[in-house]
Amino acid sequence: MLQDARIRAIVVQAALLAGLAALGFVLLTATMRNLELRGIPLGFGFLWRPANFQIAETILPYSASDPNWWAAIVGLSNSLFISVLVILLASLIGLFIGIGRLSSNPLVSGLCRVWVEVARNTPLLVLLIFNYALWWEILPLATAAWKLAPGTHISVRGLSMPALIWSASALAPVAFLGTSAAVLLMASHAARRRHVETGFRPAYVRSAWLLIAVGAGIFLFAYRDAASLDIPEFRRANFAGGWSLTPELTTILIGLTFYTAGFIGEIVRGGILAVRKGQWEAATALGLSRGQTYRLVVVPLALRSIVPPLNSQYINVVKNSTLAIVVGYQDFMTVVSTMINKTSHAIEGVAIILGVFLAVNLALSALLNAYNRRIAIVER
Template identity: 80%
Template sequence: MLQDARFRAIAAQMLLTIGVVAIMFVLFTTTARNLELRGIPIGFGFLWKPANFQIAETILPYSSSDPNWWAAVVGLVNSLFVSVLVILLASMIGLFIGIGRLSQNPLLRGICRVWVEVARNTPLVVLLIFNYALWWEILPLASEAWRLAPGTHVSVRGLSMPALRWSESGVVPFVFLVASVACLIGAAYAANWRQSVTGRRPAYLAVAWPLVATGVALLLFMHRDAISIEMPEFRRANFAGGWSLTPELTTILIGLTFYTAGFIGEIVRGGILAVRKGQWEAATASGLTRAQTYRLVVVPLALRSIVPPLNSQYINVIKNSTLAIVVGYQDFMTVVSTMINKTSHAIEGVAMILGVFLLVNLALSALLNAYNRRIAIVEH
């Protein structure tokens, strides 16, 4: 039996597992005993006690009398809100940077290269602190705010912009809009499947777009009183109404987007360079313009090289969002750190941080890996 290589491998793995579990058990029991001697109980019962601290900027409703677990949820939503916005903005900007790095225009190519070099060679925490300090040094007071667009102002108090407001009667067009988008996405998948099977793309999708657009437009017109645009107005020392972003949130959005877009730009450039020269020549011979070549040929082919490293960058965005603590934005990391300081449950708090970020990143990685498998070339 000992001569069986498979048996020896299984036995070695079992012994290693038992050793790891034993070490973890000793560490846990020793830590629990030491905490008990110091009068610090271990457990997650503190999550149901009132938080008794404020969160300055929230997406979900929150008050200091809410339990700690709800404060953690509010902080997590703040982190996910920042991460999603940064991922969307950095992806769009990074795409243009990657294409701009290959442009024939020397000015555009130089600007994109400077962006990439600054982003890749500057520590993110230094970049955030610099942006935050620059915000307070350059921008004027709210009474003298710079007007970027109609209803959009920026000052030391933050960024104010118009907001879309829905009344209760606006639920019907909103639900219809969401259902229409879902139907169009389902129809697009069905059309792609039909084309892959028969080689011919059905025409119903081309007809569905104008019909759905017409229906949505008519429904929005019928419920036009339920939808309004609220413009920010200057009152006393700050703007009221509309949608406002604090300097802290704006700083983390700008800094993290600038940083991530530089890395994504290089990923996009590498993916485009991986497309074979013959594909470019075939697109040119077909009469496609350079913009059409990028949109219809190059970018779809480059995605096979872009998606795997892009997965890592998106995960880094979620992890780097914890650096919001350096500019005072209260994300999940900051909220749980406040709980630790107030309750002395450091081990439980750190375990929450590790567990939550592990689950979020694994879920994001699973989604991107599924998409990567979908676009990958299958060798038979």
């Protein structure tokens, strides 16, 4: 019987699975016994107890009396907030770095190359610590803060800037933005379908933007009394009012953006170089300028080579955001680590960290893979 290759393969795989199951059982029973000896119960009941610790900087409302599960969600919102900001900024900067690396101007290409080499060859942890130390060494005290723009100041206390205060229901701007996005998607889909059927692309998208601009004007006029600008003012030892970015948040934002943009710049450069020379020549023959060539021909074609490695970089951003702990920014990793230290539920806490980051990265990967399938060339 074992002479049959198929049966032999099944037996080997079954033995391997049985060995793994036995190893898991031994580890689980040993862990349960050790926890029982230490008087530490295994379970997730601690998530419903009061957190009893503060989170200095939050996106969602939070107090120390809230349960641990809400503290974890608040920490996750901080991580997602910094990750989304870094992804947007690094993608935009990386696009210009990748194009700048191919520039015929030696100054532009040289500066972009320096950025890439420093970012790719410097440990991110060292870069964050250096940026944080530089912040405290260079910037002045709040009493002598640098004025970057009207109402915008930067000092060792952070970056203070004006904030838009909305006094009406939050559903109104959300409904307007949702409607605008739906109109744009419908116009883009209709224009693309018309272009496939007739070879002519109508100006549906431009008309949609015009309609949205008119709607925005009507919306702002109707709610002109609901919005106000809160300008920060210096009181005692710091600025009060407006919107403030702490040194910790600014450090992780600048450091992680600088680091990620270097990698994205090289991905963009490789994608552009993958576009065939004939496409450039065809664009030149049509009389397109260099900017139009990049926007209409090169970048759309390069996306097919850029998106797959870009997927990995975006996932790395989410994972690298956990290094915010070294500068004191309280993200998801820091909050759950505090919960572990207070409750001694290390196994459950680590399982929560692993599960949440796995879910977030899988969701992000699924979105980018769906976009990649949409722009891929299908051979028929």
